Amino acid sequence: MTEKYRVSRLSHAFGRVLPVVALSVGMLSGQAFAQTSQTTPQPSNVVSLSAMGEADVPQDLLTLSLRTTKEGSTAASVQGELKADMDRALSLARAHEKKGLMDVRTGQFSLYPRYGKEGKIAGWQGTAELVLEGTDFALVSGTAGKLDSLTMSSAAFSLSRPARQRLEKEVEAIAIDRFRSRASDVAKGFGFASYELREVSVSPVDEGGMPVNPRMMAMEAKSMSDASIPVAAGSSTVRVTVVGSIQLR
Numbered sequence: 001m002t003e004k005y006r007v008s009r010l011s012h013a014f015g016r017v018l019p020v021v022a023l024s025v026g027m028l029s030g031q032a033f034a035q036t037s038q039t040t041p042q043p044s045n046v047v048s049l050s051a052m053g054e055a056d057v058p059q060d061l062l063t064l065s066l067r068t069t070k071e072g073s074t075a076a077s078v079q080g081e082l083k084a085d086m087d088r089a090l091s092l093a094r095a096h097e098k099k100g101l102m103d104v105r106t107g108q109f110s111l112y113p114r115y116g117k118e119g120k121i122a123g124w125q126g127t128a129e130l131v132l133e134g135t136d137f138a139l140v141s142g143t144a145g146k147l148d149s150l151t152m153s154s155a156a157f158s159l160s161r162p163a164r165q166r167l168e169k170e171v172e173a174i175a176i177d178r179f180r181s182r183a184s185d186v187a188k189g190f191g192f193a194s195y196e197l198r199e200v201s202v203s204p205v206d207e208g209g210m211p212v213n214p215r216m217m218a219m220e221a222k223s224m225s226d227a228s229i230p231v232a233a234g235s236s237t238v239r240v241t242v243v244g245s246i247q248l249r
Helices: 003-039 077-097 137-146 159-188 214-222
Strands: 046-060 061-072 102-115 121-134 151-158 195-205 210-212 236-249
Touching: 061 077, 061 102, 061 137, 077 102, 077 121, 077 137, 102 210, 121 236, 159 195, 159 236
Parallel strands: none
Antiparallel strands: 046 236, 061 121, 061 151, 102 121, 151 210, 195 236
């Protein structure tokens, strides 16, 4: 038998054996994985807990929405009247604008047809909105009282972003301390010396702003040209919850 022939026979033989070996290795790996998963101990002495921190603070942000509504026979005429009212109001409001203390921006704008009995367009109606928002209540309400081309549509008190962020940090610390204290009490109550934190989530709860009666304020605004609209802030509650699980040791 020549050397070339022997090499060919060996290669052919190994080609038939190798897949069987690979399959055996795969079967052994699967068995080892099954044995490992069966012997992995399930977690025990795990307790789920939750705690909350909260604080009430005076609201420091006032948002007033004022609007004008016009009607006419054509869309162009209505849009022109809305623009005239808004230009006049914007010019006056921006003359008193102070960054942070009172910010001025335009709000919603709508223009839509009114239909008659025959289903044809009988006219047009439109609404434009101006928003005053800031931490200087006297400035915001005083400016709103000067905008005689607009009427009050809504008002709300809330917490400014800087105030909310500062308070959330304080309340978060309170919630975490309460969670740790409760975890220690639970561990001792079950006869364990200590605990280990497994997982935890910390999340703030947004209470939102407090609305003011817009109908009453709108009536007062109509009769109070160049005067401050009466406003009174309330308080907001900031809450932070801590939810997690502990391993008793």
